[in-house]
Amino acid sequence: MSRNSAASAAQPNRLANGGLIERARPLSFRFDARAYSGFAGDTLASALLAGGVRRVGRSFKYHRSRGVLTAGSEEPNALVQLRHGARQEANTRATVAELFEGLSARSQNCWPSLAFDLGSINSLFAPLLVAGFYYKTFMWPKAWWEKLYEPAIRRAAGLGRASLQADPDRYEKAHLFCDVLIIGAGPAGLAAALAAARGGARVVICDEDFVPGGRLNGDRRAIGTGGGTDWVGEVVAELMGFADVRLLLRTTVFGVYDGSVRTGSTEGTRTFGAVERVADHLPEPLPHQPRQRLWKIMARRVVLAAGAIERPFVFGGNDRPGVMMAAAVRTYVNRFAVVPGKRVALFTTCDDGWQSAFDLAAVGVAIESIVDARTEVAPSLLEASKAIAAPVHLGAHVVGTRGAAGLNRITIRQRDGALRHAAVDTLAICGGWNPNLALTTHLGGRPLWSASLAAFVPGELPAGMSVAGAARGTFSLAGCLREGAAAGAAAARELGFRCESPAWRADDELFAVAPLWVIAGSTGKAFVDFQHDVTAADVEIAAREGFRSVELLKRYTTLGMATDQGKTSGINGQAIMAALTQRSVPALGTTTFRPPYTPVAIGAFAGTHRGKHLEPVRLTAGHAWAKERGATFIESGEWLRAQWFAAPGEQSWLQTVSREVKAVRRGVGVCDVSTLGKIDVQGADAAQFLDRIYTNLFSSLAVGKVRYGLMLREDGFVLDDGTTAHLAPGHYVMSTTTAHAAKVMRHLEHARQVLWPELDVQLASVTEHWAQFAIAGPEARRVLEQLLGDAIELNDAAFPYMACAQFAWRGLEARLFRISFSGERAYELAVPADYGDATIRAIMQCGESLGIVPYGLEALGVLRIEKGHVAGSELNGTTTAADLGFGRMLSARKDFIGRAMAQRPGLTDPARSVLVGIQPLDPAARLRGGAHLLTPGGAPTLENDQGYLTSVAFSPLLESWIGLALLARGAGRMGECIRVHDPLRGRDVDARIVAPVFYDPQGLRLQG
Amino acid sequence: MNDCRLSLRSPFADLPIEAAPGRGVTFADRSTLAIARIVARANRSAEIAARVQAIYGIELPREPRRVGGHDVAFVAVATDAWLVTSERRPDELLNGLRGALAEWAAVTDQSSGYAVLRLSGLHVRAALARIVPIDVHPRAFPIGAAASTATAHIAITLWRCADAPDGAVFDIAVPRSFAGSFWHVLTSAAAEFGFEPRAQR
Secondary structure: OOOOHHHHOOOOOEOOOOOOOEEEEEEEEEEOOEEEEEEEOOEHHHHHHHOOOOOOEEOOOOOOEEOOOOOOOOOOOOEEEEOOHHHOEEEEEOOOOEOOOOEEEEEOOOOEOOOOEHHHHHHHHHHHOOOOHHHHHOOOOHHHHHHHHHHHHHHHOOOOOOOOOOOOOOEEEEEEEEEEEEEOOOHHHHHHHHHHHHOOOOEEEEOOOOOOOHHHHOOOOEEOOEEHHHHHHHHHHHHHOOOOEEEEOOEEEEEEEEEOOOOOOOOOOEEEEEEEOOOOOOOOOOOOOOOEEEEEEEEEEEEEOOOEEEOOOEOEOOOOOOEEEHHHHHHHHHOOOEOOOOEEEEEEOEHHHHHHHHHHHHOOOEEEEEEEOOOOOOHHHHHHHHHOOOOEEEOOEEEEEEOOOOOOEEEEEOOOOOEEEEOOOEEEEEOOEEEOOHHHOOOOOOOEEEOOOOEEEOOOOOOOEEEOHHHHOOOOHHHHHHHHHHHHHHHHHHOOOOOOOOOOOOOOOOOOEOOOOEOOOOOOOEEEEOOOOEEHHHHHHHHHOOOOOHHHHHHHHOOOOOOOOOOOOHHHHHHHHHHHOOOOHHHHOOOOOOOOOOOOOHHHHHOOOOHHHOOOOEOOOOHHHHHHOOEEEEEEOOEEEEEEEOOOOOOOHHHHHHHHHHHHHHOOEEEEOOOOEEEEEEOOOHHHHHHHHEOOOOOOOOOOEEEEEEEEOOOOOEEEEEEEEEEEOOEEEEEEOOOOHHHHHHHHHHHHHHHOOOOOOEEEEOOOOEEEEEEEOOOHHHHHHHHHHHHOOOOOOOOOOOEEEEEEEOOEEEEEEOOOOOOOOEEEEEEEHHHHHHHHHHHHHHHHHHOOEEOOHHHHHHHHHHHOOOOOOOOOOOOOOOOOOOHHHOOOOOOOOOOOHHHOHHHHOOOOEEEEEEEEOOOOOOOOOOOEEEOOOOOOOHHHEEEEEEEEEEEOOOOEEEEEEEEEOHHHOOOOEEEEEOOOOOOOEEEEEEOOOOOOOOOHHHHO | OOOOOOOOOOOOOOOOOOOOOOOOEEEEEOOOOEEEEEEEOOOOHHHHHHHHHHHHOOOOOOOOEEEEOOOOEEEEEEOOEEEEEEOOOHHHHHHHHHHHHOOOEEEEEOOOOEEEEEEEOOOHHHHHHOOOOOOOOOOOOOOOEEEEEEEOOEEEEEEEEEEEOOEEEEEEEEEHHHHHHHHHHHHHHHHHHOEEEOOOO
C-alpha cells in the first residue's frame, strides 16, 4: 500500500491516488479540539476516517462508543455537533456533512470527553434501561417524575444540543414546475432524466449528495467502454445542455404530498417537498444566499430512483467502531481514497458484500476473512477470493467483537461450530439491501414483500409515479440503466413527448442474498437500532410482554423513532419480532414511512416568514407623514396605525392621549382612518341587497345621505357595524370596521354569489384605493372650508350631519362624509391613496392656525368610549344586537341575514349580558380591560361572575377612568354598585353601573 | 393654494434597496399606471365584450389573460371581472370606461389601490419562483398570460408583458398597503441575482 508521504502524518488512511477528491484543495478542520486535514470532496466522515478517527460519538442511552457505520444519509451513529456559536447544529450526520475549510465539529452525548465518558457507566445499569424502562420504572411517586427523573434522564440520555441563539442565516422557499421529476441521480435516475430530456420534457433531477452518480461513485464499474464515473460525467454534461433540465444536488426530496394527477390523464400535478442545502457546505452563506431552500416541486410525473439501503446484521458487539457496512467501506475506498482499516474482515450473506473485499484488495488491503453465512456461493466469487488470497468461511457467522476504543478482534463461529478469533480493525458487514421506497408510502401505499430479495419492495404507487432501479429491487447496474431509461421515456411519452429509451452496455453482476437478521448465540449486546440503542433483547421483551404488532413494537422499544427513522434497523427489528412470534415478515408487516425522509430544519419551513416578517404589514398612505410627526405605531390586525403622537416634554402616553382627546373636544383633530374597510356596492338591486345584509332599512336612504347600519351573521349574532353612503343612484359605498373588513367582504360575496345570484349587484373592495382622514371637533368645518375652498358647499344646510358627496378637488375625485365616531362635529375626507400623503399635509397646513392636532388610535378609543360607541371588543362574535343596545335596529318590515336565528331563546334571554357603562367611585382608580364584575362582597368565583369590562379609557373630560362592560341583566341595573375584580393585574375597584354614554348623551355636539 | 395640484407619492417611495449590485433582476416602479376594476352587471358580459371590441378594438379575455396595450389593456381577474390598465391619466381611463360601459358594468377606480412593479432581467423567472406559486415558464406563461395569486399572504395579480431585449417582462400589481412587505419579499428573492432599477431606455 503506497501512501502520500506528505499527507500520511495527518491522513494515515488516505490512499495516494484515486477518489473523487480534489487533492489540490486541502482543507483543515477540527474535531473535538484536534486539528485534522482532508480534501475538497470529502465528507466529515471520510476525512475523519482518513485521519484515523474511529470513535465519533457516544450512543443515546448506554453511552457506548460509536463510529462511522455508513457513507450516506441513513447514518445512525456518526452524529456530531457541527459548527460553533449561533450557527451550530446538533445531530448532523458526519457522512453527509461536506468538509469545508475551518469546519469544526464536536462529539455528542459524552462528558467530560469522548474517550472518558462518565455516562458510559449507564452500560453497567443496562439491565435497568431496557425496553419499556420509562413506562415501568418511574411510575411512583408521581411528583418525582417532573422534579427528579425527567431532568436526570434528559441530561443523561440524548444527542446534541441546540445553540439557543437566533439563527443568523436566511432560509427561503421556492417553487419548481416540471414534466418529470426524477428523485435520485444514480444510474437509474440519470438514465431516466436523459430519456425524458431528449424527448423535450421539462426535467428536474434531485439528489441528496453533492456529486451525481449514486453508487457509481462508490463502486468500480464500467458502462460501455468507460468507467462508471466517466459515464456520469457524459450524461450530466448532455443534460446540462438542455435549457429545461435542472439538476439539483444537495437536495433531498423529503415528502410526497397532494396532487391532481390521474392515471391515464395528462392533466394535473403532484406536489413534492424538497430541501436544498444551498450553503451548508460553506463556512457561512455568501451574501444574499440562503443557508437552505425549501422547494415545493409540482411535477406531472415522477420517477423514483432513490436506490437502496444496505442492512446490517444483529449480533453481539455489532455497534463497535470499526464495524461498517460493506458498501460504505468500498465507497470510502473508491470515492474518497480512504481505507478505513488495515486488517479487514467481511461478514455477508449477499454476493454484493464480496465486492467490498475485492475492492479493498485492489488497493492493497489484506482481507483477513470472508465470512458468508451461506453454505454455498457462486464459484466465481470463490475463485476471485483465491486470487486475493482471502480465507473464506462459508456457513459461518461473526458471533462477537472486542476492542475498547474500537474493534480489534472478531469471533467467527465456523460451520462446524468451532470458534475462531481473528485480529481485525474493520469488519465490513452486508445483510442484503432494502429498496429505498419511503416516498412510495407517504400517500398510504403499502410495501410488498419480495422473498427472493428478502426485502420489501414498492407496492401500490401514487398516480403518476414510477420506480426504477434499486429502489424497485433491481440491483444490477445493467438493470438499473435499462429500467431508468424505460421509466424516464415512458413518463415523458405519457405526457405527449416523443422519446426513446437510450441503451447502454453494462454487465449484470451477481446479486444473490439469503435472509439473515439476527445471529443466534452471539455474545454481548446485539443492536437493532443503533441510534436509539434498541437491542435484540428489547425486541424479545416487547414480544414477551405482548407488544407484538410492528406499531406497538416501535412505540414500546422506540425502535425506528430516532432521527434516522430506522433506515438501517426497521426490517431487522420486524424480522426478529416475526421469528419470535412464529410469523412471516410479510404477515407481520412493516411500519409506514412518513415525511420528512430525512430531518429538515424548521427554519427551512419558515423561510423568510420570520420575526417581524411572519405576516405582511399594511401601511396607510399617511404612514410616512405620521412617522415624521413622531407617531408611535401599534399593530391593528395587519395594519400599522398611529397609536399617539407624543409632543415634546410629555411624560407619559396618558398625558399625550388626553391632550389629543381634549383637542378634538375643544378645537379640531385629524386621524387617519384609511384602514376601515370600504366596499363599493353597485347595481340595480344594490339597495335591496343592502336591505338583506343590514338589519335596518337602506332602500329608503336618499342619494347624498349616509346611514349607520348593523349586520348579523347567519346565526343571529352581530357581525359588524358601520356606515353606508348613497353616492349616486344605484351606487353605495359601505364602511366596515378595520378588524372585520375581510370577513365582511367574504360575507357579501357569499351572499351575492351563493344566496342571491339573481340580484344585480357588483361588489369591489376599494379600501386600498382611498386614503381617508377624519377631521373632528368644533373647528372641523373651518379647516375643511380652508382646505376644500369652493370645491364643495359645507354650510350645515347644504351639508348636514349624515350627508355625503363626491366632487372634484384639485384635479382629483374626492369624497366627503359627515359622520362622527367621536361625537363631535366631524367629517371624513377620502382621496385616492396616491395623494393621501399630500392630503394629510395639506390638512395640517390648513388647520395650523386653528391648532389642529393629529390623534391616534388610543385617542380615537377614548373618544368612542366616552360616547359608548361599540368597536371590536364589543363586536366580538358573542353579542347580539340587543346586547349592544341595538335591539330596535332589527327591522320588522323586511327580512335580513340572521333575523330568524336572532329570535332563538338563548339570544333573547333577558338574563343575557348587555352593554353598560362602568365608572369607578374613585375617579383615579384605574380600570383594566378584561376585569370581571362581581357583586360587592361576593367571593371571586365563577358563580358570582356578573360580566366583564370590554373597553376602558381615562376620560380627560370627566377626569375619571371609565369603561364599557357586558353585564348580566345590565339594562335594569343602572346606579347599582359593583366590584371590578382583576386578579391578574391589580386590586379590586368599586364602581357604579351607568348608562354607556358618558359624554353629551343628547348628541348636541354633532351639530356644534 | 386650492388650485394647486397635489403631488403623487408612490407606495414604493423611500423603500430601501439593499446593496445588491448586478442586473440579474431589474425593476421599475409603475405605480402611476391607471387601473380600473370593471364587474359586469347581471348577464351583461356579452354586451361588454361587444362594446370593448367596438370602442377599443380589443377582444375581451375570458381566461386569465391580458389583452391590449399602452392606452388600454384588459386583464381578466375573475368571472365577469377585469382590471383595466392604462398608461394615461386615471381620470381619462375612468371617464372613458364609464362612458363606454356604465350601463353594463360597475366601474371602480383602483389606480391608487395597487402598487405596480415591472420586473425584468436575465434571472427574473428564478426570482419569481421564490415569490409566486405559479409556473412562469415560457410554455406555461406566454406573453399576455395573467394570474391572480398570492405571495407571503399578499394577494397579487401579475401579467407577462412583451419581451425586452434582455428577456421576459412581468408586471406585478400589489395591494397598495402591502407595498413595503412585498418589497421585502421581492428584494430577498432577487438580491442573490443582483437587483437594480431598470435603466430608462
